[in-house]
Amino acid sequence: MIRIEDLKKSFGKNCVLNGLDLEIEKGGVFVILGPNGSGKTTLIKSILGMVNPDSGQISINNRSVLRQWAYRSDIDYLPQIANFPANLSVAELIRLVEDLRHKPTRSKELIHLFGLQEYLGSKLHTLSGGTRQKVNLVLTFMFNSELVILDEPTSGLDPVALLRLKELIRKERANGKTIIITTHIMSFVEEVAERIVFLLDGTSHYEGSLQGIYELTGQSNLEEAIAQILQQQYAQDNLV
Amino acid sequence: MKSIVLFTALFILANFAGGKTIELCSSCAVKTLKTALNIADSGDVIRIKPGVYNAWNIEIDKPVSIIGTGSVVLDGKNQGYILKIQANHVRLYGLTLKNVGLSYTKDYAAIYLHRVQHFKIERCTLRNVFFGILVEKSAHGIISGNKVSSLGTGETDTGNGIHLWHCNNVLIEGNHLSRLRDGIYFEFVSESRVLENLSENNFRYGLHFMFSNNDEYAENEFRQNGAGVAVMFSKFIHMRNNKFIQNWGSASYGLLLKEIYDAEIISNEFRKNTIGINAEGSNRVHYRLNNFTENGWAIKITGACYENIFERNNFSSNAFDVAYNSKMNDNRFHGNYWSDYSGYDLNRDGIGDVPHRPVKLFSYVVNRTPESVVLLRSLFVDLINFSEKVSPVFTPDELVDNAPLMKRAQ
Amino acid sequence: MRRIIWYSLYDLLRSRWTLVYFLFYLALGFALLFLNNDVSKALITIMNIIVVLTPLIGTLFGVMFFYNSIEFTELLLAQPIKRQTIFLGQYLGLSLSLSGSLVLGLGLPFLLYGISSSGSVQEFLLLLTAGVFLTFIFTALAFNIGLSNTNRIRGFGSAILMWLFMAVIYDGLFLIALMVFDEYPIDKFALIASCLNPIDLSRILILLKLDISVLLGYTGAVFQQFFGTTRGMFISLTLLMLWVLIPIWRMIRIAIRKDF
Numbered sequence: 001m002i003r004i005e006d007l008k009k010s011f012g013k014n015c016v017l018n019g020l021d022l023e024i025e026k027g028g029v030f031v032i033l034g035p036n037g038s039g040k041t042t043l044i045k046s047i048l049g050m051v052n053p054d055s056g057q058i059s060i061n062n063r064s065v066l067r068q069w070a071y072r073s074d075i076d077y078l079p080q081i082a083n084f085p086a087n088l089s090v091a092e093l094i095r096l097v098e099d100l101r102h103k104p105t106r107s108k109e110l111i112h113l114f115g116l117q118e119y120l121g122s123k124l125h126t127l128s129g130g131t132r133q134k135v136n137l138v139l140t141f142m143f144n145s146e147l148v149i150l151d152e153p154t155s156g157l158d159p160v161a162l163l164r165l166k167e168l169i170r171k172e173r174a175n176g177k178t179i180i181i182t183t184h185i186m187s188f189v190e191e192v193a194e195r196i197v198f199l200l201d202g203t204s205h206y207e208g209s210l211q212g213i214y215e216l217t218g219q220s221n222l223e224e225a226i227a228q229i230l231q232q233q234y235a236q237d238n239l240v
Numbered sequence: 241m242k243s244i245v246l247f248t249a250l251f252i253l254a255n256f257a258g259g260k261t262i263e264l265c266s267s268c269a270v271k272t273l274k275t276a277l278n279i280a281d282s283g284d285v286i287r288i289k290p291g292v293y294n295a296w297n298i299e300i301d302k303p304v305s306i307i308g309t310g311s312v313v314l315d316g317k318n319q320g321y322i323l324k325i326q327a328n329h330v331r332l333y334g335l336t337l338k339n340v341g342l343s344y345t346k347d348y349a350a351i352y353l354h355r356v357q358h359f360k361i362e363r364c365t366l367r368n369v370f371f372g373i374l375v376e377k378s379a380h381g382i383i384s385g386n387k388v389s390s391l392g393t394g395e396t397d398t399g400n401g402i403h404l405w406h407c408n409n410v411l412i413e414g415n416h417l418s419r420l421r422d423g424i425y426f427e428f429v430s431e432s433r434v435l436e437n438l439s440e441n442n443f444r445y446g447l448h449f450m451f452s453n454n455d456e457y458a459e460n461e462f463r464q465n466g467a468g469v470a471v472m473f474s475k476f477i478h479m480r481n482n483k484f485i486q487n488w489g490s491a492s493y494g495l496l497l498k499e500i501y502d503a504e505i506i507s508n509e510f511r512k513n514t515i516g517i518n519a520e521g522s523n524r525v526h527y528r529l530n531n532f533t534e535n536g537w538a539i540k541i542t543g544a545c546y547e548n549i550f551e552r553n554n555f556s557s558n559a560f561d562v563a564y565n566s567k568m569n570d571n572r573f574h575g576n577y578w579s580d581y582s583g584y585d586l587n588r589d590g591i592g593d594v595p596h597r598p599v600k601l602f603s604y605v606v607n608r609t610p611e612s613v614v615l616l617r618s619l620f621v622d623l624i625n626f627s628e629k630v631s632p633v634f635t636p637d638e639l640v641d642n643a644p645l646m647k648r649a650q
Numbered sequence: 651m652r653r654i655i656w657y658s659l660y661d662l663l664r665s666r667w668t669l670v671y672f673l674f675y676l677a678l679g680f681a682l683l684f685l686n687n688d689v690s691k692a693l694i695t696i697m698n699i700i701v702v703l704t705p706l707i708g709t710l711f712g713v714m715f716f717y718n719s720i721e722f723t724e725l726l727l728a729q730p731i732k733r734q735t736i737f738l739g740q741y742l743g744l745s746l747s748l749s750g751s752l753v754l755g756l757g758l759p760f761l762l763y764g765i766s767s768s769g770s771v772q773e774f775l776l777l778l779t780a781g782v783f784l785t786f787i788f789t790a791l792a793f794n795i796g797l798s799n800t801n802r803i804r805g806f807g808s809a810i811l812m813w814l815f816m817a818v819i820y821d822g823l824f825l826i827a828l829m830v831f832d833e834y835p836i837d838k839f840a841l842i843a844s845c846l847n848p849i850d851l852s853r854i855l856i857l858l859k860l861d862i863s864v865l866l867g868y869t870g871a872v873f874q875q876f877f878g879t880t881r882g883m884f885i886s887l888t889l890l891m892l893w894v895l896i897p898i899w900r901m902i903r904i905a906i907r908k909d910f
Contacts, residue, residue, distance in 0.1 A: 619818050
């Protein structure tokens with residue numbers, strides 16, 4: 001579904017993506033892992049067209065998306081920091097985003113799911129971080145697009161909401177959607193991920209199934225598996 | 241109606257004086273002004289009936305009255321002078337004189353008076369003149385209710401409207417002067433009065449006088465003249481209730497005062513002039529109750545001016561109220577209204593509690609570099625003006641109005 | 651685009667700052683007209699305030715709004731909308747709201763005072779036009795600064811510096827240049843220099859209707875010929891328009907290339 005070829009991006013001297021190749025197939029949950037600064041968010045933003053790559057190619061369904069904009073109507077995106085215009089109410093913000101896309105939505109259902117009914121009239125700047133993240137999730141999932149990209153979806157969520165999110169992700173996967181997630185929470189990855197990619201220094205160090213990484217590293221726990229990859233990498237760096 | 245009454249009265253008077261009346265028209269026995277003057281005796285009245293008569297260089301050498309009844313036009317055909325008055329007690333009334341000759345060596349005039357007394361020139365219309373009324377070495381005359389204009393295009397092909405040289409005791413009243421070089425010109429004229437005249441669109445000065453003492457100018461209006469009004473080298477002048485309006489240009493003034501001593505300038509209005517009053521070497525002049533509104537400079541003092549008093553004048557919305565080009569000040573500003581004044585009046589006596597400094601630093605800058613006027617009222621200029629106001633460096637320290645009025649002086 | 655303008659406007663109209671800005675002009679208009687009763691003096695005071703304040707507010711609100719809405723901008727960036735639409739929409743939303751505060755805030759007291767019958771309509775309209783132009787110009791410049799500086803402190807710093815330069819320092823340098831070179835024919839230089847700064851240009855345009863015209867005669871023919879004619883007025887307005895369009899064009903160019 002998404003093909004990324006030799007993607008390069010530097011911010012000044014800091015090389016964030018260094019010739020990344022990646023293929024994300026249609027359907028399933030695809031998790032992007034990596035330490036801070038490994039290029040996860042840059043990769044996602046490149047796919048969304050928010051970051052302009054220095055070189056390389058990104059195509060969705062065999063069509064290049066670089067410097068395009070209309071393709072985004074088929075992507076649902078959850079940004080990392082949910083900060084909205086302070087003076088709009090929740091209902092107004094939802095209506096604004098609905099307006100922008102002219103598509104049928106299921107916002108009511110999602111508002112109900114995350115228990116946001118009582119906040120509909122509240123100004124966004126009065127909401128707690130967790131509630132904002134719920135609003136953010138409503139905005140993301142309400143269009144029911146084929147491709148869903150979630151950047152750190154768990155941040156600030158209370159346990160109930162986290163449970164709802166996981167259910168939602170499972171349900172969407174069952175509906176045949178492609179879901180791309182970045183996260184730090186390994187337990188969350190272990191619960192939802194089917195395929196993962198591990199990014200380090202702007203390139204992919206592992207790409208494959210969740211099961212595969214256990215087999216590769218001989219670990220039974222994702223955290224340790226990742227740690228091992230990192231150690232190997234450092235050892236290599238030191239040799240060089 | 242008024243003119244008929246006046247005319248009848250004069251007619252009766254003339255009859256009492258014993259003079260006879262000579263009728264002049266194209267079908268009368270007397271057909272030309274020359275013939276009429278030949279047969280006239282002292283004190284006679286020549287009444288001209290409506291019509292156009294050729295007349296140039298006609299010498300009036302006996303005391304007669306020449307009266308136009310209706311539209312009487314004397315056409316000078318650009319030949320030189322039209323009427324030359326050389327006798328006392330001559331009166332002209334209700335004539336239209338046109339087409340005076342143009343010369344670069346001679347001052348041709350519609351009406352030329354030389355060494356005469358007790359003349360009266362009333363309600364005459366002078367069109368396409370070079371000089372209008374030229375009076376030399378004469379006295380005790382009245383010039384009133386005349387209209388003088390030329391078809392000239394600049395200072396070189398026009399003369400002055402009413403030009404007096406070495407005269408005294410002349411009354412110039414209610415005349416309208418336009419498109420001339422100077423509207424009214426005085427040189428060595430004393431004890432004379434200029435009242436209720438309108439002088440506009442002249443190429444040089446609306447009023448120009450030099451070496452003329454003890455004269456009075458009142459209720460006149462001077463507007464859109466090339467260089468406004470110039471008053472020079474004169475003493476004991478009284479100017480009141482005149483209007484100086486819209487005199488624009490780099491050398492244009494509402495009123496230019498040069499070497500004027502002991503004058504009074506009272507209740508005049510200066511509006512929209514590049515410079516309202518430009519005073520140079522003028523001492524002991526008393527400025528009172530004048531209105532300065534929307535001028536570039538209300539008052540510009542250049543050169544040595546001492547012991548002048550400015551009181552109860554109104555300065556409203558001028559770009560600069562007072563400009564000075566020296567650090568010396570011997571003039572007194574007291575109790576004027578300044579629309580720029582930013583002080584307060586806590587005891588409510590109508591007088592601001594903080595003294596006002598009317599000279600802005602920026603006016604020096606503009607004086608030196610005229611182009612800098614494009615920065616007028618910019619924040620930077622306001623800032624330098626403010627700093628100068630707080631601690632004067634360039635402007636005279638003692639130049640302050642200690643009793644600025646809170647409301648306009650009436 | 652209309653939706654983004656509308657939502658930006660809506661957001662701003664409900665923020666306290668827009669209201670404060672509006673109330674400020676309202677109070678100013680009423681105070682000057684009803685306490686003073688001298689229209690031409692009121693107009694000069696308003697001009698003084700407009701040429702300084704509209705650029706300042708445009709600049710500060712511009713960067714503030716830009717930085718405050720950056721997350722919202724990112725949300726919009728993920729939507730199927732062209733980048734120029736997003737930024738142009740937000741820019742127009744802010745400029746329109748600031749201009750609205752200005753026009754309504756000053757317009758209402760003048761309407762109540764009866765400016766339409768006082769004979770100063772033309773001056774007043776010119777005043778508002780200049781104010782609106784300056785708002786659009788400086789908001790666009792502020793968006794440029796916001797787009798070029800990710801660091802907010804640096805952005806605010808540059809914005810204030812830019813305002814200070816345009817409102818004060820430029821004129822200071824200009825004046826010094828005029829005084830240093832006053833032995834040369836500098837009228838053309840003065841003319842060009844005053845056209846290059848939109849604050850100066852607006853100020854002169856307004857003053858032409860108020861009191862600079864009586865002084866222009868003093869400066870020689872070049873100014874009078876330029877500013878004294880309809881052609882000069884037309885050129886001035888065109889220049890102001892360029893001052894709006896060029897920063898907008900640059901804003902869009904940066905916005906398209908920028909990474910978020």
